[in-house]
Amino acid sequence: MVFSSIPFLYYFLPIVLILYYMAPGKMKNGVLLLASFIFYAWGEPRYIVLMITSILLGYIAGIYIDRYRGTKYAKYILFLSVAISVGFLGYFKYADFFISNFNAATGLSVPLLKVALPIGISFYTFQLISYTIDVYRGSVKVQRSCLNLATYIAMFPQLIAGPIVRYADIEASLTNRKHTFGDISYGIRRFTMGLSKKVLIANPLGELCDVFAASGEQSVLFFWMYAIAVSLQIYFDFSGYSDMAIGLGRMLGFKFMENFNYPYISKSVTEFWRRWHISLGSWFRDYIYIPLGGNRVSKVRHIFNIFVVWFLTGFWHGAAWNFIIWGLYFAVLLMLEKMFLLKYLAKIPQVITHAYVLLIAGISFVIFDAANMASAGACIMAMFGLGDAPLVTAETLYYLRSYASILILAIIGATPIVKQTAEKFSQTALGSKIVLVAEPLVVVGLFLVSTAFLVDGSFNPFLYFRF
Amino acid sequence: MKEKKHIVYTAIMALLFFGMSFFCWFKPADDFSWTERRPLDQFPKLNMQTLLNGSFMSKFEEYTLDQFPMRDQFRSMKAAVAFYILGQKDNNDIYMVGDYVSEMEYPLHKEAVSQSMHKFASIAEQYFQGTGVKLYHAVIPDKNYFLAADNGYLSIDYEALFQQVKEEGSFMEYIDIVDLLQLEDYYYTDTHWQQQSIIAVAEALADAMGAEVKTSYEEHTLDTPFYGVYYGQLGLPVNPDHITYLTNPVLDSCLVYDHQNNKEMPMYDLDKAVGRDPYEMYLGGSLSVVTIENPAAATDKELVIFRDSFGSSIAPLLVDGYKKITLLDARYLHQNMIGNYVEFTNQDVLFLHSASVLNNPSAFK
Numbered sequence: 001m002v003f004s005s006i007p008f009l010y011y012f013l014p015i016v017l018i019l020y021y022m023a024p025g026k027m028k029n030g031v032l033l034l035a036s037f038i039f040y041a042w043g044e045p046r047y048i049v050l051m052i053t054s055i056l057l058g059y060i061a062g063i064y065i066d067r068y069r070g071t072k073y074a075k076y077i078l079f080l081s082v083a084i085s086v087g088f089l090g091y092f093k094y095a096d097f098f099i100s101n102f103n104a105a106t107g108l109s110v111p112l113l114k115v116a117l118p119i120g121i122s123f124y125t126f127q128l129i130s131y132t133i134d135v136y137r138g139s140v141k142v143q144r145s146c147l148n149l150a151t152y153i154a155m156f157p158q159l160i161a162g163p164i165v166r167y168a169d170i171e172a173s174l175t176n177r178k179h180t181f182g183d184i185s186y187g188i189r190r191f192t193m194g195l196s197k198k199v200l201i202a203n204p205l206g207e208l209c210d211v212f213a214a215s216g217e218q219s220v221l222f223f224w225m226y227a228i229a230v231s232l233q234i235y236f237d238f239s240g241y242s243d244m245a246i247g248l249g250r251m252l253g254f255k256f257m258e259n260f261n262y263p264y265i266s267k268s269v270t271e272f273w274r275r276w277h278i279s280l281g282s283w284f285r286d287y288i289y290i291p292l293g294g295n296r297v298s299k300v301r302h303i304f305n306i307f308v309v310w311f312l313t314g315f316w317h318g319a320a321w322n323f324i325i326w327g328l329y330f331a332v333l334l335m336l337e338k339m340f341l342l343k344y345l346a347k348i349p350q351v352i353t354h355a356y357v358l359l360i361a362g363i364s365f366v367i368f369d370a371a372n373m374a375s376a377g378a379c380i381m382a383m384f385g386l387g388d389a390p391l392v393t394a395e396t397l398y399y400l401r402s403y404a405s406i407l408i409l410a411i412i413g414a415t416p417i418v419k420q421t422a423e424k425f426s427q428t429a430l431g432s433k434i435v436l437v438a439e440p441l442v443v444v445g446l447f448l449v450s451t452a453f454l455v456d457g458s459f460n461p462f463l464y465f466r467f
Numbered sequence: 468m469k470e471k472k473h474i475v476y477t478a479i480m481a482l483l484f485f486g487m488s489f490f491c492w493f494k495p496a497d498d499f500s501w502t503e504r505r506p507l508d509q510f511p512k513l514n515m516q517t518l519l520n521g522s523f524m525s526k527f528e529e530y531t532l533d534q535f536p537m538r539d540q541f542r543s544m545k546a547a548v549a550f551y552i553l554g555q556k557d558n559n560d561i562y563m564v565g566d567y568v569s570e571m572e573y574p575l576h577k578e579a580v581s582q583s584m585h586k587f588a589s590i591a592e593q594y595f596q597g598t599g600v601k602l603y604h605a606v607i608p609d610k611n612y613f614l615a616a617d618n619g620y621l622s623i624d625y626e627a628l629f630q631q632v633k634e635e636g637s638f639m640e641y642i643d644i645v646d647l648l649q650l651e652d653y654y655y656t657d658t659h660w661q662q663q664s665i666i667a668v669a670e671a672l673a674d675a676m677g678a679e680v681k682t683s684y685e686e687h688t689l690d691t692p693f694y695g696v697y698y699g700q701l702g703l704p705v706n707p708d709h710i711t712y713l714t715n716p717v718l719d720s721c722l723v724y725d726h727q728n729n730k731e732m733p734m735y736d737l738d739k740a741v742g743r744d745p746y747e748m749y750l751g752g753s754l755s756v757v758t759i760e761n762p763a764a765a766t767d768k769e770l771v772i773f774r775d776s777f778g779s780s781i782a783p784l785l786v787d788g789y790k791k792i793t794l795l796d797a798r799y800l801h802q803n804m805i806g807n808y809v810e811f812t813n814q815d816v817l818f819l820h821s822a823s824v825l826n827n828p829s830a831f832k
Contacts, residue, residue, distance in 0.1 A: 001524075006491075006531040014488040045519050181473035188480045204553065216574055395574075398556065398621050405554030440476055444483060451487075452544040455535045456559075456702070 001042040003191075003244045004198045006454055012039065020252065021179070029151040029174065032252065039156035040119070047118035050088065055150045057084055058128040062135045062149070066142035078136045082129055089125045092118055097319035120160030122316055124153050126283055131167040133287060140168045148174045157248035161241045163259040163279035170254050177253035187251035192443045192450075194243025197236045199450040201410050203457070205233035208403050209369070215395060222396040223383045227362040229403070230369045232410040235264065238277070257282075264414045267353035268345050269333045269360055280316070284309050306338075307331050317368070322376055326367045333360060490536040497534065502542075502699030504743050507533040539702070546702035556620065561700045564618045566655045568697040568705060572611045572823050573621040575628055579828040584635035586831040587773070587818050590802060591638060599813035600771075602639040603676055606632055607777050607821040610658060613650035628822055639818060642675040644668050654708045657695025658823070659746055662780040663711045669784035676815045678768060678788030684713035689737075693745045710745055717763050717787055726756035726808055734759070734783055749779035755800040756793070756808045759783070764790040769814040773797050775824045789815075798830055 001008050016035040023031045041048040061081035068074040096112045103110055131149070134140040143149040152174055158165050212218065212226040242259035249256040263275035273281055292305040307328065314327020337345070345353050363380055370376035382389050412418060425431035497507050511517065511526035518524075535541065549555045556562060560571045591602060606629060615622035633641050652664035660668075663686055673680040692707035712735045725732045732751050740748040750757050753776060769791045772778050775798070782794055793809050824830050 005528060006535060007524075007528050010488045010491040010535075011531065014485055018485075042524050043521075045521060181470060181477050185473040185476040185480075188477065200548075200553075204555075395621055398619065401619070402554075402556035405552075409553070436472065440479055444479065447480075447483070448541075449544060449548050452541040452548065455532060455538055455541040456545040 001039050003241065003248075004195055004450070004454060006451075007042075009195075009451070009454075012042075017251070028253075029147055032156075033147060033151045033154060036151070036154040036156040036159060040154065040159060043160075044119050047116075047121075050092075050118055050121075051124060051154065052150075054085065054088060054124065054128055055153050056146070057081060058132055058153065059143070059146045059149045061132050062142045063144070065132060065136050069138070074136060078132055081132045085125050085128050085132075089121055091115070092121055094315075094319045123162050123164055124159060126164050126280075127153055127167070130164070130283060130287060134167055140171055143167070143171075143174075145175075155249075155252075155254070157245040157252070157254075158256060161238070161245070162277075163242050163245060163256055164283050165249075165254075165256050165279070166283075169257055173254050179253045183250045183253065187247040187249070189247070189439075189443055190250060191244050191247030192447050194240040194245075194247060195450045196446040197240030197243060197413070199453045200446075201406065201413065202233050202236035202240055203453070204403070204406050205229045205236065205410060208399060208406075209233060211399060217393040217395045218382070219390050219393045219396045220382060220385050221392045221400070223379060223389065225396065225400060225403075225407075226379070227366050227383060228407065231264075231358075231362050231365040232407070232414060234365055234368070235260070235414060236410060262414065262416050264358065264361065265354070265416070266357045267350060268337055268342055269330065269357060270337050270342065272357055272361060273330070273334070280313070284313055288312060303335060306335055310334070320372070322367050322370050322373050325373060325376075326364055329364055329367065487536070491531065491534075494534065494536045496530075499743070500533070500538075500699070501743060502539055502694070502702075504696065504699060542702040543704070550703070558702065559700065561697055562615075562620055563701065563703075563705070564614055564620075566706055567610070567614055567650070567653075568656050568695070568701050569610045569614055570658070570697060570700065571615065571621050572609060572623055572826060573615075575623040576826050576828050577627075577631060579830070580628060580631050580825050581635060582828070583820070583825045583831045584632065586797060586802075587636060588638065590773070590797065590805065593802065594805060594809075594811050595816065598811045600811050600816045601676070601814075602816050602818075603642055603672075604632070604636050604639040604818035605642040605644050605672060606825065607660070607819065608645050608648060609821050609823040610650070610653040612645070612822065613648075613653075623822070623826055625822060628826065632825065636818070640675070642672055642817075644671055647671055654693070654695050656698040656701075656705060656708055657693070657746060658697065658821075659695075659777060659780065661711065662713055662749065662784070665781055666713075666784060669781055672781075672817065672819075673785055673788045676770070676788075676817065678766070678770070678785070678815070680785055680787040682715060682717065682787045684715050684718075684784075686711050686713060689740050689745075691741050691745065693740075695746070696744070710740060710748065712748070713783065717761060718783055720761070720763050721783075721786055722760040722762070723750065724758045724760075725751055725754055726758065727754045746776070746779075750782060750794065752776070752779065753796065753799065754794075755796045757782075758794070758808075759786055759792045761786050761790055761792075766790060769793070771795065771809055771811070771814050771816045773816070773818045773820075775820050777821050778819050781819070798824075 001012060003009075012035075016031070020028060020031050020035070037048060037052075040051060058081065061077055064077045065074045065081075068077065091113075092115055095115060099110050099112055102108070131140070131143075131152075135142050143152070152165075152167055152170060153159075155165075208229045209226060212222055212229070215222065239260040246256045246258070257279055259277060259279050261275040261278065263272050266272040266275055289305055289309045292308060293301060294305065295302050297305065310327040310331030311324060312327070313330070314324045317323045317326070345356070363383075366379050366383075367373075367376045370379065378387065381387050385391075422435065426435040496509055498509075499506050508526065508530045510530055511523050513523055517526075546558045549558045550563075557571060562569060562571060587604070595602065608625060611620070611622045612625050614620070629643075629645070647668045648660070648665075652660050654661055663684075666684070670680055688709050688711040690709075693710045694707050698705065698707070714735075718734055721734060723732050723734050724730070734750065736748045736751055739745065739752065744752060746752070750759075759782065764787075766789065768789050770785060770789045771793045772782060772785075773795050774782070775796065778794055782792055785792060793814075795805060795808070797805075
């Protein structure tokens with residue numbers, strides 16, 4: 001089930017909210033867990049068993065790591081637990097990638113397993129791994145209630161597309177949380193903003209990308225429009241989902257970490273990755289990069305660490321070479337920035353550094369979105385006039401005119417301009433009164449318009465479900 | 468103050484949200500969408516099998532979309548936002564120019580046109596070899612020919628389509644009717660041409676085939692508003708059309724027979740004029756085999772028209788030149804069945820299709 005769907009918005013969510021708020025405090029986690037299982041089973045009836053098995057193994061591992069704390073057995077159990085989690089992920093997500101590459105390298109024809117990817121496996125696996133490692137490190141207490149741990153892992157707002165919520169961040173809320181009107185109204189606003197970002201901006205941009213892909217008259221200008229559209233689509237799709245997850249979490253009494261912080265205003269790639277998919281970046285930092293030694297090692301080892309982390313970041317996004325290349329592309333850029341580029345970027349005008357980041361990000365998302373590296377390469381070459389595409393066609397101009405407003409809206413929305421202006425305005429005497437009335441009207445309006453787009457259209461896939 | 472604001476805020480949203488949700492749950496299901504001219508999905512079958520294979524979930528989503536309360540109003544809201552706030556030139560490929568509404572036909576599918584022409588060639592090879600039939604073909608430019616390019620919308624390369632049709636249909640005599648048509652000959656909200664505006668086209672077709680249809684008609688305009696096929700797809704309120712049909716004593720005396728359902732029918736079915744697709748009043752709409760017999764004909768000539776829906780309104784205007792007209796829709800009639808309805812001897816055979824049908828990859832699969 002996706003958040004931006006009529007069954008979720010008008011059937012699942014109201015029933016869950018009614019039951020959740022009616023349930024006494026001790027039963028709220030039970031209601032939440034049951035709802036989360038139904039939410040997951042709605043899209044993946046068969047794989048609910050896999051998720052429950054993973055949760056049980058994580059729960060048992062946590063208990064035994066705690067029991068054997070300080071002995072070598074705790075390490076063995078941790079290793080076994082992580083290996084099983086990674087094993088599940090490897091089998092369901094990467095087995096066919098390895099087989100097809102093995103076949104290509106050896107000329108053999110080992111049959112593919114053709115296993116369907118369980119939704120959200122990358123997210124809940126990382127949460128389980130972080131939990132068991134944190135228990136091993138002693139940075140969190142072991143969760144002795146299987147219900148509470150399952151509620152954490154399976155909680156539907158963040159189950160299938162993140163953010164990757166750390167157990168430490170919601171440990172206290174699992175057993176003791178408050179539900180205030182302030183949190184509920186914030187959650188409603190945040191959820192509606194996310195829904196609007198997804199439905200009113202990301203989906204139309206996705207349609208433009210589809211039009212581009214189906215076009216028989218691609219021009220240089222159209223390749224650039226596509227690169228801009230896909231970069232914005234991925235941002236609004238994913239950050240919209242994160243907003244919805246954070247909003248839902250707040251309505252249910254949880255505070256999830258922020259996942260995006262206007263990445264397209266960055267002045268370096270390093271800064272971009274501090275603002276983009278923050279929960280994933282911090283996960284890799286805390287559970288891969290730092291354990292490998294981080295930057296407190298020799299230069300060669302540091303470079304190796306960076307490559308490992310970004311290889312895994314790319315590979316986490318998908319079992320295909322373009323994702324790996326996408327990750328390594330950032331590894332190279334981040335390394336260059338660390339070595340010397342950041343110094344120069346700090347000295348040159350901001351307009352150039354912004355342009356540099358946008359160009360790097362645009363090219364990266366062309367690679368990210370491509371079916372394979374050959375088409376990514378062809379697209380990037382065509383962007384720079386190195387293909388046989390004409391500069392512009394009538395079709396390109398038509399779609400530029402048709403999508404210009406959405407592109408401009410998306411570009412403005414990807415910056416904090418609107419938020420900052422509204423905040424400044426609301427600080428004035430008149431502004432605060434206007435905002436008091438206008439804000440609920442805007443939220444109601446956005447909710448209704450988003451509903452209208454959902455009722456009318458069927459184009460609604462969430463990009464991050466495949467990860 | 469802040470807490471009060473949060474309570475009011477939460478109350479407003481809860482009222483809206485739960486109110487709409489209850490409306491969704493308890494609204495009786497509708498059977499049919501008149502604006503979209505299609506049946507609406509009903510609550511899907513629920514059992515262990517449909518739950519486990521996921522078909523219940525996907526059908527339930529379709530059901531909730533189809534049965535959403537005030538669905539047409541929400542679709543109108545979406546169209547209005549897409550056009551007037553997001554500045555989109557079209558909404559699901561439907562666009563407006565003044566009072567005209569149309570669907571973008573783009574791009575030119577050369578393979579589809581070839582597929583259509585191969586189909587006609589295959590019919591000719593199977594049925595017309597060694598007979599005395601004379602073969603003609605004409606392409607009806609759809610409304611976009613007059614509307615799209617001049618107003619900045621995408622359209623197919625019509626000249627390329629006409630040229631391809633002429634080249635690949637060289638076994639037939641091509642009749643050019645493009646210059647006899649203009650935008651005003653089409654309905655505002657529908658894809659079709661208006662019968663009262665195509666008399667000259669009928670005369671030109673008959674003339675090219677050696678028949679004569681110089682006659683006069685009496686116009687009858689229906690009071691019932693005609694909301695064409697694009698009206699529902701557009702989702703915005705626009706002025707409806709009105710259907711006009713032409714009669715004269717010759718047409719009144721004709722015998723019209725629906726071979727698909729084995730029954731006589733009227734030339735103009737006024738009951739259908741108030742039905743889900745009023746254009747179906749012309750010769751019963753999308754029927755695969757229809758014959759019109761003209762007892763008052765001054766000739767023994769017969770005409771066979773391979774046609775699409777545009778043919779329904781022009782066929783009556785050709786009656787005066789023929790003793791019998793047979794209308795066949797090769798999209799719905801298997802090629803091997805054609806011989807069951809027509810014995811080809813020395814008839815005129817006209818392939819008359821709109822550009823949008825020829826350009827449709829699935830029309831003549």
